[in-house]
Amino acid sequence: MLIDRRFLASAVSVLALSVAAPALGQQMSAKDAWAQLRSLAAGAGLTISSQSVTDNGTSMVANGVRIFPTSEPDDLVLTLDTLGIEPRGDQIALMPSARIGVETRLAGGIERDFEILNPGMGEIVGALTDANAALSFGFPTLTMRMVRSEQGGRPLDEAMDVTFEGFDVNLSATVDGNADVFVGASSVRYDAVLSTPSGMGDQRMRQTMDGTMEAVALEFSGRELDMIADTEGAIRRAFDAGMEMTLRLTAGPATGNTGQSGGPFDMTLATTAESSLLEATVRGGRVDVQITAGAGRYAGGSGPMQGEVSFDAIGFNFGMPLIMTPDDQPARYAFNFDNLTPSPELLQMARAGAFAGDSLSVALDLGADMRLTSEIGPSWSDSDVPPFDLSRVRLENLLVRVGDSEFTGTGAVTLIGGLLAQIGRPMPDAEGDLTFNLIGGERLLQRVQSLGLVPEDQLFFARMMINGLGRPVGDDHLQSDVAIRPGGVVTVNGAPLPF
Numbered sequence: 001m002l003i004d005r006r007f008l009a010s011a012v013s014v015l016a017l018s019v020a021a022p023a024l025g026q027q028m029s030a031k032d033a034w035a036q037l038r039s040l041a042a043g044a045g046l047t048i049s050s051q052s053v054t055d056n057g058t059s060m061v062a063n064g065v066r067i068f069p070t071s072e073p074d075d076l077v078l079t080l081d082t083l084g085i086e087p088r089g090d091q092i093a094l095m096p097s098a099r100i101g102v103e104t105r106l107a108g109g110i111e112r113d114f115e116i117l118n119p120g121m122g123e124i125v126g127a128l129t130d131a132n133a134a135l136s137f138g139f140p141t142l143t144m145r146m147v148r149s150e151q152g153g154r155p156l157d158e159a160m161d162v163t164f165e166g167f168d169v170n171l172s173a174t175v176d177g178n179a180d181v182f183v184g185a186s187s188v189r190y191d192a193v194l195s196t197p198s199g200m201g202d203q204r205m206r207q208t209m210d211g212t213m214e215a216v217a218l219e220f221s222g223r224e225l226d227m228i229a230d231t232e233g234a235i236r237r238a239f240d241a242g243m244e245m246t247l248r249l250t251a252g253p254a255t256g257n258t259g260q261s262g263g264p265f266d267m268t269l270a271t272t273a274e275s276s277l278l279e280a281t282v283r284g285g286r287v288d289v290q291i292t293a294g295a296g297r298y299a300g301g302s303g304p305m306q307g308e309v310s311f312d313a314i315g316f317n318f319g320m321p322l323i324m325t326p327d328d329q330p331a332r333y334a335f336n337f338d339n340l341t342p343s344p345e346l347l348q349m350a351r352a353g354a355f356a357g358d359s360l361s362v363a364l365d366l367g368a369d370m371r372l373t374s375e376i377g378p379s380w381s382d383s384d385v386p387p388f389d390l391s392r393v394r395l396e397n398l399l400v401r402v403g404d405s406e407f408t409g410t411g412a413v414t415l416i417g418g419l420l421a422q423i424g425r426p427m428p429d430a431e432g433d434l435t436f437n438l439i440g441g442e443r444l445l446q447r448v449q450s451l452g453l454v455p456e457d458q459l460f461f462a463r464m465m466i467n468g469l470g471r472p473v474g475d476d477h478l479q480s481d482v483a484i485r486p487g488g489v490v491t492v493n494g495a496p497l498p499f
Helices: 005-020 030-043 234-240 344-349 441-451 456-469
Strands: 046-049 052-055 060-069 076-088 091-096 099-106 110-117 123-128 132-151 159-174 179-197 204-223 244-251 254-261 267-273 276-283 286-293 296-302 305-311 313-321 329-342 360-372 388-402 405-415 430-439 471-474 477-485 489-492
Touching (some): 456 477
Antiparallel strands (some): 076 091, 076 099, 091 123, 110 132, 132 159, 159 179, 276 286, 313 329, 329 360, 405 430
16 A cells, blocks of 8 residues: 555544634634644644744744654654644634645555645635534645655655545534535546565566546535444434434546556556446435446456456445334345446457357346344344344346346245244245246357357256246247245246246
């Protein structure tokens, strides 16, 4: 890694101290704010020093500022030519200089120095009272660049340049557990070279990466967060108090290139992606997660093994209750990969050239009616039986499509007495109906046979099973109506299963 966790934690601490500086008194003077900032830093284990201070009355400027951990002053040092401080009503504005230096000393004798460039002279504005805290900063352009990388006094083959355009942050929190966070940038550009041990003596692997991301944003909103605890029954108490959270991460179109050399094989990979979304909500006693991604493309390989894979869309959904209720609650698990298409050369390497130009789509959407049988807590999974019960499972959609051949399924099954009642039974006691359709199955088997990858006797067995379980309803179209009845009775198209 270029920057370890200590650097990230210290950087966050500095920002937190920046907002905390105006803490205890509204209409604080610039001089008092500077003194308060240094005092709060000392309490957090950081030292803030300066070569001189210019007091302009309504504002002040600290010159030659250094910020570092008091106990390990050489591990991380932030340097600013100037830091302006200006009271604005009940808020304080901090104006960092156009360049901020960052010096890091890591394990193994690795030293990496960076510079953060702030040509648009962005500012940090914050306020803190006994009940509320707020922090916002905006930088028209913010660039972080590596200026030195050494190990044991020897230069490393490393570089980094990351630029944020339209970088904005807004944070607010209240003492009673409410918080709202927004971090976003209109675009992000990155270009880096990393040097990592190869595992073969002193030889190191060289990794490169570059790319762009548009319209990146992270949003978080939470209420009654102070109720969260790692104790028995804490989740129920939090929901009863009105606790809820929403996390939303969005990104626009992106491109990227990565490469690796110095190991057994050189590798390259180029990617493109459309907009994507991750949204997670904890509300009303349950959690729901949604992930979607638009069309994408991966191209590259290692040595003579080169190829490309593209897809139209990817999706994932998950939801379940988080507290015990007397009645069943809905649950869901679903995913989809739409039109995954390997390039002809990639299929040829897999000896599947007959499928060139065809795409693969896979989708599964399962719903259920369920309830927790014990409250989620530290000992939730300690029991020998599942901590939840299912009464009904719904197959909303099953899809496997290869070219013009596809297999689909829908239906629902009720577990008589619930899932827990099935434990120890040789056959589940259930009732339900499922319908499956296979279109183009014979065409698919013929194409597989033409490749010579599957022995003829295995293809014969597959044909026998497919025709035995399906009834013709059209040209190369088989349908299976599966009926599940109490007592472990299962029939397919009215006939009992042959096993």
